Amino acid sequence: MTRQGDAGFTLIEALVAMAVLALGAVSLLSATQGHSKRITELSDRVAARWAAEYRLSEVRAGVPTGAEPLEVYGIEFDLNVTRRPTNDPAVQAVSVDSALSGTDQVLFILDGYVAAGDPL
Numbered sequence: 001m002t003r004q005g006d007a008g009f010t011l012i013e014a015l016v017a018m019a020v021l022a023l024g025a026v027s028l029l030s031a032t033q034g035h036s037k038r039i040t041e042l043s044d045r046v047a048a049r050w051a052a053e054y055r056l057s058e059v060r061a062g063v064p065t066g067a068e069p070l071e072v073y074g075i076e077f078d079l080n081v082t083r084r085p086t087n088d089p090a091v092q093a094v095s096v097d098s099a100l101s102g103t104d105q106v107l108f109i110l111d112g113y114v115a116a117g118d119p120l
Helices: 011-061
Strands: 070-072 075-085 091-100 106-115
Touching (some): 011 070, 011 091, 011 106
Antiparallel strands (some): 070 075, 075 091, 091 106
8 A cells, every 4th residue: 555645644744733823822812911901901091080080070069088099990099189379379270190099000190270269
């Protein structure tokens, strides 16, 4: 019996094909993981923006704000409100820093203005 040239794959050819497929699968998995991480970071930044807008609205409405974390979408944020004088003595600049609770990682900074006589 003689072997035909088109009878099938050799062991080396099969191993090379499996190695190529494995490299492709690993690169696809790595790309998917990076994309998932970017989406998580983006949703954290959106929630941080909403938390900062909420706190700025409280300041503008004259609602007393506490130092406790604010929860948005199940994520807790530490919000730091700072006031600065402006050229107009009746107006103060307000800056709200929104950071993940328990960290110094500021995800969003919101600037606004309030009347100078408003309580903090």
